[in-house]
Amino acid sequence: MRNEMTPNALEKKKSETTEAIKEFGQMPLPQESKSSNKPKIHCLTIIGQIEGHIALPPQNKTTKYEHVIPQLVAIRDNDEIDGVLIILNTVGGDVEAGLAIAEMIASLGKPTVSLVLGGGHSIGVPLAVSANYSFIASSATMTIHPVRMSGTVIGVPQTFEYFDKMQERIVEFVARNSNISQQRFKELMLDTGKLAKDVGTIVIGEEAVREKLIDEVGGLNEALNKLYELIDKSKKSKEEKK
Amino acid sequence: MIYSIIPEEVIFSDTQGENNTVDEYKEIEYKGYLLQVSLEKDRGYKIQRIISTDPYAYLNNEIQPGNIIYGNII
Numbered sequence: 001m002r003n004e005m006t007p008n009a010l011e012k013k014k015s016e017t018t019e020a021i022k023e024f025g026q027m028p029l030p031q032e033s034k035s036s037n038k039p040k041i042h043c044l045t046i047i048g049q050i051e052g053h054i055a056l057p058p059q060n061k062t063t064k065y066e067h068v069i070p071q072l073v074a075i076r077d078n079d080e081i082d083g084v085l086i087i088l089n090t091v092g093g094d095v096e097a098g099l100a101i102a103e104m105i106a107s108l109g110k111p112t113v114s115l116v117l118g119g120g121h122s123i124g125v126p127l128a129v130s131a132n133y134s135f136i137a138s139s140a141t142m143t144i145h146p147v148r149m150s151g152t153v154i155g156v157p158q159t160f161e162y163f164d165k166m167q168e169r170i171v172e173f174v175a176r177n178s179n180i181s182q183q184r185f186k187e188l189m190l191d192t193g194k195l196a197k198d199v200g201t202i203v204i205g206e207e208a209v210r211e212k213l214i215d216e217v218g219g220l221n222e223a224l225n226k227l228y229e230l231i232d233k234s235k236k237s238k239e240e241k242k
Numbered sequence: 243m244i245y246s247i248i249p250e251e252v253i254f255s256d257t258q259g260e261n262n263t264v265d266e267y268k269e270i271e272y273k274g275y276l277l278q279v280s281l282e283k284d285r286g287y288k289i290q291r292i293i294s295t296d297p298y299a300y301l302n303n304e305i306q307p308g309n310i311i312y313g314n315i316i
Binding site for chain 2: 057150
């Protein structure tokens, strides 16, 4: 069924460029030669919902763990890749998937820099702090709130304990990978005076740095420069070992 | 377990019954790249998203989102 090439394929190709501009507002991109000897980096974009054990309905934009996890393994295994830039614009998602990806980034063994643009909410927080160094755009926000209960809830203390444990995993990971204390992070998570309809806190750009959650306010240029600096350092320390 | 600022009823809302049908996407491998595509009426695949961490994949004109690919795929 898919074997035939349409006879007017050439004509179509021409119209494709116009279509790209029309439909996606995109122009053909400039190409760069790969000859330069600057470090080779890869970029992991984590957008929309983090999709884990449950496939989400198609109206959700998702980042799937079955895509991200093998990519991280490939990055770790490929000697040509020197570092990874992680770009975050996520509304949260599956706890297990988010923590799995965050743990993989934290234990990658290659320089990693994360950049929060737009939003890095809920499970996006552990993902943002999992990198060696983290940046947040001054307009970006992070919402820290408790894990919510939904579905069948049995009114027994065990249910509460289960949710508390899930929350504890997140708090512990964030405290381990950033400079915020477990206690302070929990305070932000359970604050009642900040959000209109919910318990929790929204931190914007500079505030995230002040809370020691994120290392620095910055954009793409700062993040890339930091990544090159970390790559340079790790290369030097490797050479010294030899 | 979902930990998100989007309420669960919005994430799992059923849009099938309404008129705003959402395109079903498919993942295919094309020339070594994993692409998310939607099926076009004339049997081509329209590229929706590139699934790659290689920044150079996004500079490849052939697989720009919006392009329609034909021929023997898979």
